[in-house]
Amino acid sequence: MMSISDEIKQSSFKNEETKAVINLIFTGNFIVQRQQAFMKPFGITMQQFNVLRILEGQKGQAISVLSITERMLDKMSNASRLVDKLFAKKLVSRVPCEKDRRAVDVYILPAGSALINQIEVHLDEFRKQISQLGEENLKQLNELLDQFRASIS
Amino acid sequence: MMSISDEIKQSSFKNEETKAVINLIFTGNFIVQRQQAFMKPFGITMQQFNVLRILEGQKGQAISVLSITERMLDKMSNASRLVDKLFAKKLVSRVPCEKDRRAVDVYILPAGSALINQIEVHLDEFRKQISQLGEENLKQLNELLDQFRASIS
DNA sequence: TTGTAATTAATGTATAAACATTTAATTTTG
DNA sequence: CAAAATTAAATGTTTATACATTAATTACAA
Numbered sequence: 001m002m003s004i005s006d007e008i009k010q011s012s013f014k015n016e017e018t019k020a021v022i023n024l025i026f027t028g029n030f031i032v033q034r035q036q037a038f039m040k041p042f043g044i045t046m047q048q049f050n051v052l053r054i055l056e057g058q059k060g061q062a063i064s065v066l067s068i069t070e071r072m073l074d075k076m077s078n079a080s081r082l083v084d085k086l087f088a089k090k091l092v093s094r095v096p097c098e099k100d101r102r103a104v105d106v107y108i109l110p111a112g113s114a115l116i117n118q119i120e121v122h123l124d125e126f127r128k129q130i131s132q133l134g135e136e137n138l139k140q141l142n143e144l145l146d147q148f149r150a151s152i153s
Numbered sequence: 154m155m156s157i158s159d160e161i162k163q164s165s166f167k168n169e170e171t172k173a174v175i176n177l178i179f180t181g182n183f184i185v186q187r188q189q190a191f192m193k194p195f196g197i198t199m200q201q202f203n204v205l206r207i208l209e210g211q212k213g214q215a216i217s218v219l220s221i222t223e224r225m226l227d228k229m230s231n232a233s234r235l236v237d238k239l240f241a242k243k244l245v246s247r248v249p250c251e252k253d254r255r256a257v258d259v260y261i262l263p264a265g266s267a268l269i270n271q272i273e274v275h276l277d278e279f280r281k282q283i284s285q286l287g288e289e290n291l292k293q294l295n296e297l298l299d300q301f302r303a304s305i306s
Numbered sequence: 307t308t309g310t311a312a313t314t315a316a317t318g319t320a321t322a323a324a325c326a327t328t329t330a331a332t333t334t335t336g
Numbered sequence: 337c338a339a340a341a342t343t344a345a346a347t348g349t350t351t352a353t354a355c356a357t358t359a360a361t362t363a364c365a366a
Contacts (some may be wrong), residue, residue: 001299002302003299008224019295020283020286020294022226028181028182029226080345100344101331101344102332104344104345104346124167130170130304138169138173142169142176144286145176146155146176148180149155151282151285152187152283198352231354233317253362
């Protein structure tokens with residue numbers, strides 16, 4: 001198995017914390033790259049997919065651009081422009097909110113739902129490969145990640 | 154504690170694999186953002202810092218741009234341009250390799266070593282916060298991350 | 307040897323990210 | 337109520353990323 005040491009050709013780490021930090025960044029990049037490559041044939045990026053996923057999760061209900069931002073993995077990216085891209089692809093619709101005219105209600109269109117469902121099928125396969133890690137290990141991993149973030153913030 | 158569910162306001166996940174994937178990306182972003190912010194006052198980016206760290210690890214020995222790429226966390230970013238930035242800041246020197254004139258030998262300059270050591274001191278503090286997770290947990294986390302990547306590739 | 311392939315680094319280019327700023331609307335406060 | 341502060345979304349701008357392409361050199365094979 002390729003340990004993080006092999007992956008970046010670094011024989012040793014100062015301590016276990018440093019190793020964990022680097023390992024987390026590396027593994028995060030690893031997944032993002034795999035998923036990016038995976039998404040490409042479908043003509044959307046991971047970020048756009050995530051916005052679509054959030055909208056799909058609303059089950060028809062509208063959601064503002066701000067709320068999308070709050071639910072995004074990467075808070076720094078510009079939800080407004082991502083919605084713009086999806087709008088250009090006719091995957092979502094955008095309607096000014098009546099209650100608060102500063103806000104914009106975003107809905108997923110049938111074409112968007114269709115695309116996301118199509119992608120999800122394949123994505124599940126991709127993720128099943130990961131199942132080899134085993135349910136118990138995955139639970140442990142999730143717990144450690146949550147703890148990890150808690151220990152910093 | 155903020156679990157991944159709270160962080161991205163998603164009440165449930167389809168399965169533990171999906172949760173792990175999202176949790177890993179989120180935690181990776183989390184660390185990168187913290188470290189970016191941390192680096193800012195020193196006038197270099199994380200990517201540039203990583204290249205410097207690789208050069209410092211060479212202990213005076215030269216290393217080619219290609220070798221730098223191999224050791225980088227994010228293989229996709231352009232080592233050539235990163236070295237360029239560090240060169241402009243007079244932190245590294247660049248000499249055409251004599252044995253292979255396609256290659257370029259990159260060395261770290263004293264100013265570069267000084268900067269990286271200055272940063273490392275502070276970075277250690279940042280990482281000590283993580284120690285709260287505990288040595289055993291960190292080891293377990295590192296092992297799970299290595300296994301995780303292995304299960305995909 | 308001599309042409310072909312492969313390798314190394316640099317550069318070109320289109321898109322995206324990371325901010326800051328702006329505009330419009332709403333809320334709060336004096 | 338009016339002015340100031342806050343909020344939501346869009347836009348501007350600079351830098352970085354993700355690739356593809358190029359240019360120079362080296363390795364290899366007929």
